[in-house]
Each structure stands twice: as structure tokens, then as C-alpha cells.
Amino acid sequence: MKSANIVPVQHLVTSEQRWRINGHRGGILWLTGLSASGKSTLALELERRLVLVERRAYVLDGDSIRGGLSSDLGFCAADRNENIRRVGEVAALFARAGIICITAFISPFHADRDRVRAAAPGLFHEIWVKADLEVCERRDPKGLYVKARDGEIPDFTGISSPYEEPKSPELIIETNRMSIEDCVDRLVTYAEETFSLRG
Numbered sequence: 001m002k003s004a005n006i007v008p009v010q011h012l013v014t015s016e017q018r019w020r021i022n023g024h025r026g027g028i029l030w031l032t033g034l035s036a037s038g039k040s041t042l043a044l045e046l047e048r049r050l051v052l053v054e055r056r057a058y059v060l061d062g063d064s065i066r067g068g069l070s071s072d073l074g075f076c077a078a079d080r081n082e083n084i085r086r087v088g089e090v091a092a093l094f095a096r097a098g099i100i101c102i103t104a105f106i107s108p109f110h111a112d113r114d115r116v117r118a119a120a121p122g123l124f125h126e127i128w129v130k131a132d133l134e135v136c137e138r139r140d141p142k143g144l145y146v147k148a149r150d151g152e153i154p155d156f157t158g159i160s161s162p163y164e165e166p167k168s169p170e171l172i173i174e175t176n177r178m179s180i181e182d183c184v185d186r187l188v189t190y191a192e193e194t195f196s197l198r199g
């Protein structure tokens with residue numbers, strides 16, 4: 001922290017009050033995985049399904065954040081660290097405001113994900129959206145793997161930059177074994193269990 005003389009404010013509203021208004025707790029569903037593993041597809045479908053049953057859910061997606069909050073950052077390791085730090089802080093704010101914040105970022109490094117977990121104690125749920133590199137490369141919905149193989153995209157996760165697999169994620173969704181619908185059903189069940197006011 002660079003700034004001195006910081007005294008955080010104390011809210012006069014409790015988390016429980018916010019949860020009661022929303023009908024559920026807030027938290028972070030942190031989707032991590034290779035490019036084309038299915039993070040955005042599942043995040044947006046999960047958001048749709050939760051809002052349909054009147055849950056307050058909101059997606060933060062890599063490509064959107066990189067157009068705004070992180071438009072000054074690239075993809076070298078230091079910029080990826082900073083991108084995830086910012087997103088983690090924003091997701092923690094959403095979670096404390098009582099929202100179910102669904103994030104869709106490759107977030108390839110353990111240290112970055114662990115730092116977000118530490119910044120949002122008790123609120124962070126790491127969900128590994130898992131698919132083999134070959135499957136992702138075959139899907140290649142945005143043609144990025146082709147470009148990465150041609151050397152047009154430096155530091156591309158899985159090709160020229162590492163993906164550190166989660167060691168003990170709260171949930172693993174294997175998108176090369178299950179249909180999109182089954183993956184989303186599993187995520188909805190997990191969200192309902194996790195953010196329920198009962199239990």
C-alpha cells in the first residue's frame with residue numbers, strides 16, 4: 001500500500017441485512033481455466049439462470065474488463081498479476097455488497113488466485129473449468145490458438161505461457177465430459193447450496 005493515513009470506514013449496515021434484502025448471501029464464483037475451456041459460456045448462462053430465479057448475480061468477464069478497468073494492461077506476467085488483483089478487489093466489493101459475482105478469467109497463476117482468496121475471506125470459491133488443451137485448441141471459437149501457434153500472440157496461456165492447474169478448487173467442471181446444460185446445472189446447484197440463507 002502506497003498511501004499513508006488511511007482509515008477504512010465502518011459500514012452501519014450488516015452483511016445479514018443485505019442478505020435478507022437479497023434473499024441470499026453474496027460471494028465470488030471464480031471460474032479459472034484455459035482459453036476456450038468454457039468460462040464465458042458457462043458464466044453467462046449461470047448468470048441468466050440465477051437471475052431467472054431472482055438471485056442477484058453479475059458476471060465480470062476477462063474480455064470486457066480488459067476494455068475498461070484494465071485497458072492499460074497487456075498479457076505479460078506482471079500485467080496479468082495486476083489485472084487479476086484489480087478484478088479480485090472488484091469482485092470482493094460485489095460480494096460484500098451481497099451480489100453473487102461470477103468471474104470468467106483465465107487467471108493462470110496460483111499466486112494470483114490465492115491473493116484474491118485472501119482478499120475476500122470466506123467469499124471466494126475457486127471453480128476450475130477444466131478441458132484438455134487439445135479440446136480447447138480444437139474448439140478455438142475466437143481463432144486465438146491458431147494465431148498463438150503462428151506466433152502472432154505472445155504469452156498465450158497453454159502455448160507460450162503456463163497454466164498452473166488449481167490444487168484444491170471448491171469445484172471442478174469438466175467441460176469436455178459434460179454438455180453445456182449439465183455443466184450449468186451443476187453450477188446452479190453449487191450456487192444455490194453455497195449462497196442459501198439456510199444452513
Ligand SMILES: Nc1ncnc2c1ncn2[C@@H]1O[C@H](COP(=O)(O)OP(=O)(O)O)[C@@H](O)[C@H]1O
Binds near residue numbers: 035036038040041174
Ligand atoms: N460443456 C461445455 N461448457 C462450455 N463450453 C462448451 C462446452 N462444450 C462445448 N463448449 C464450447 O466451447 C467454447 C468455449 O468458449 P468460451 O466460453 O468463450 O471459453 P473461454 O471464455 O473459457 O475462453 C464455446 O464455443 C462453447 O460453445
Ligand SMILES: [Mg+2]
Binds near residue numbers: 039040062063104
Ligand atoms: Mg471468455
